[in-house]
Amino acid sequence: MDEKILHILETVKDPEIPVLSLVDLGVITDVVVEGNNVLVKMTPTFVGCPAMNYMKSEVETALLQQGFETRVEISFEKPWSSDLISEKGKAALKKYGLAPPPSNKIFTDLEILETSNCPRCDGSNTEMKSPFGPTLCRALYYCHDCKEAFEQFKPL
């Protein structure tokens, strides 16, 4: 994908997690540049993600400000998975206080989602309280080591 365009898209952040760029989140699946025209293909994290239209217009605005004619297409051709979050993105999530998702390879049996290290104290004595949290992509946990609740970015 075009480096210059990706560099501009680095400035567009997830509206719910302002430390994470859309590029690091892995929702930008393709960029096609022809002269001044840019086609960006995006895919939602969750099909029902209510922030999708907002992110789409943020991408258009960011590229327009740099003088590019932009079209954004939402597609399921390359479906999003939490494994598409970059290492930089995972580090940013942890720093923000959200446990990064474990590899979705272990996702076949959901019972093992019961463990996630605490993003604050790195403790492993944690318990999943609910697979559903304040947004579709987050689950609720409790850390018995530091006695604090925390959220995890869900593996998908």
Place this chain on the structure above:
Amino acid sequence: MSIALKELLYKMADDQLILGHRNSEWTGMGPLLEEDIAFSSMAQDKVGQSLALYTLLNQLGESDPDTIAFTRNANQFHNCVLVELPNQEYDFSLIRHFLFDTAEALRFEMLTRSSYEPLAQLATKIRGELRYHTLHANTWIKQLGSATPESIGRLQKSLDYAIPYALGIFEASPHEDDLIKSGVFEGEQKLKEKWMAKVESIITQTSLHLPDWNLAQPLFGGRQGKHSEHLQPLLDEMSEVFKIDPTAEW
């Protein structure tokens, strides 16, 4: 082929929209905060998934998703009757969630192999999301289905009531053979067999009992637009704001 495909997409999208709406009625009413959030999140997932399915229909020449969702009457909806039944108490909502979402997860799993590529792509995506729904349902059914005489009694009563409606999920389409031959979908009969095995594998881990499948009478009609008296009031409420000004920009 396109008629058969549209019929399949309509019934799936309508199931998601109507159950999504029912789930949203738990917002602010859940027995625990976590359950309130869980049913609200599943509502958001299901309504979002219905939008994606209505978008596929739109690409096949049907009206735009808002028009499809908000301007049809009950007899134009193809959801199964199970999803339109009122929430009642938490035990019924939980049993319905378990019975329906088990079928739904298996349906999307089968559709990842659909010969209709846009549906196969979407199914691959939705299948992953639904694992959280079935995890939620299975966890609670296993826990409450083996807990106290009251929780077991309530779930058993709801299970007995819901089974005929749940069998209505698998009402055959008039285009069943077309769908199977063209590889779009492997068919309701095959789905039903997988569903019965999956439901049994969870229920046998509890103190609950399934009815004899051979004696259970399915309640059909929803797929042909024949609904209970509960659907139209749901649609009236769901479309109330939209109908104030259908041309409004949101």
